[in-house]
Amino acid sequence: MIQLIADHIITPLGEGTENNLNAVLRGESCLRLHNEVHGEPVPEPFVGSLFEHLPQRQGFTPFESLCIAVAEPAIKQAGVDVSAADCIFIISTTKGNIWTSPADSARKIATFFGNNSTPVVVSTACTSGVTAQLTAYRLLSRSKYKTAVIIGCDVQTLFVVSGFQSFKALSPNPCKPFDAERDGLNAGEAAAAMILQQTDSPFSASAEHPWTLLGGSVHNDANHISGPSRTAEGSMRCLNDACELLLPDNLACISVHGTGTMYNDEMEALAIHRAGLEDVPVSGLKGIYGHAMGAAGLMETILTIHALNRGIILPTIGFSKQGTTYAVNLSAKPRTTEKHAFIKLLSGFGGVNAAVAWSRETVSEQSATTTLDNSCSIRIVNEIHISQQNDINNLYRSLGVNYPKFFKMDSLCRLGFVATELLLKECGDEIDVENTALILANHSASIQNDTAYQATIADPHSFFPSPALFVYTLPNIVAGELAIRHHLFGETSFYILEKETDLQPIIDATICSPDINSAIVGWLECTDKTHYEAHLKFVSKTND
Secondary structure: OEEEEEEEEEEOOEEOHHHHHHHHHOOOOOOEEEEEEOOEEEEEEEEEEOOOOOOOOOOOOHHHHHHHHHHHHHHHHHOOOOOOOOEEEEEEOOOOOOOOOHHHHHHHHHHHOOOOOOOEEEOOHHHHHHHHHHHHHHHHHHOOOOEEEEEEEEOOOHHHHHHHHHOOOEOOOOOOOOEOOOOOEOEEOEEEEEEEEEOOOOOOOOOOOOOEEEEEEEEEOOOOOOOOOOOOHHHHHHHHHHHOOOOHHHEEEEEOOOOOOHHHHHHHHHHHHHOOOOOOEEEOOHHHHOEOHHHHHHHHHHHHHHHHHOOEEOOOOOOOOEOOOOOOEOOOOOEEOOOOEEEEEEEEOOOEEEEEEEEOOOHHHOOOOOOOOOOEEEEEEEEEEEEOOOOHHHHHHHHOOOOHHHHHOOHHHHHHHHHHHHHHOOOHHHOOOOOEEEEEEEOOOOHHHHHHHHHHHOOOOOOOOOHHHHHHHOOOHHHHHHHHHHOOOOOEEEEEOOOHHHHHHHHHHHOOOOOOOEEEEEEEEEEEOOEEEEEEEEEEEEEO
């Protein structure tokens, strides 16, 4: 089993998990109107929850310093040797440092703590914090690792805030999740850390940290890269998968994304309705912390755990009047419960949805369902390698494919599109659209698109942030585009790693999930229009 042994949170409300939980229960918030982002003026004021002062550690960026600051107390609390070879660091972030590969930052952070194992960066937009938990679960269950240090962190910048403004997604007021008068999300920043450990020992509810991660899933909507699905397909599938891991009578609540945007809240409410969970209490914390991006999934999970330890379901601040077509069980005030399990649910750009199930039940009470088949192995069906000697546009034309959106994509997505078309050309009926995953990675994230987008906001006198460019500054969008193209409703994940071989343990662990029968896996690197490389494999699962 995978057990939580320590955690820590740093937010604009304060430092420490219990301090933050007490502030939430008092209804406190740091959401306020901002005219600048850490010294950078913004043309249009926005409401957000930002740190007054970011930590500064010599030789580290503010993002890296904040990651270290939140991990140190958790590691001390856990009392484990994080320098050991069987410990892995996993960083959850949406953007990290804009101009530095998050893989390089992850290495610096792991090295600071004396850890030489290969760190993993999960970059799946807003779902990063949940996908990071699921990645840790799989690696601890399947591989040589016994301990995982998961750090979720994002620092707001003009780059990110202007991107959300380009989508008209930011509210001029504190957000109102699921409310009839909701009008957008708030920007937020935070850092959260949790230490997970693999153990074969039974535990009881009287232990200091009795919570266990039971697993979860990721599903794509295969619908749109920047808009929620109107059928809530991916989110509903994630909820169904999570419910299979729990005893139904012990589900205390669903911790939702709850951004306060018109379409996200509508989609989540529909997913809950389609999953038959309308009566289950729902809570969301964006009305207190705003959208903390890569930190949100971890922070909201940790706070839900500590609230349930007190027998409390967290409130959804900002909610007043039901505003979604399908009603959800919300309250702006804390509620009591005697139940000991919950689901954490998130959705994000790229059509990605993710959920994990947590429980405080004893071993004998837990569901017997497991999310990993440790007897599985991988068969390579086909393999393709493309490098800068090939012209991507010419390769596309040679395919004889009519896909008008191709030339609207960025270079990374074009590379992924062409490589996947070539890869699947001879695979025929082996593609199972329901259970085929996309497991992709690179080292440079979306640096080419970051540079292009930055040019649109560099001049304050000619400030025109482009939503079409901003959405492609998220590297996982390539997986979303491929899911749409091939109608794939399975998992779509994107990792930022030091080198291609670092992806293999993740592939091995992921494909053992029961809802994955095959996968498109591999490396997609694109630093500019003339420097790129794609190495993809189509693999299927076999049982030894």
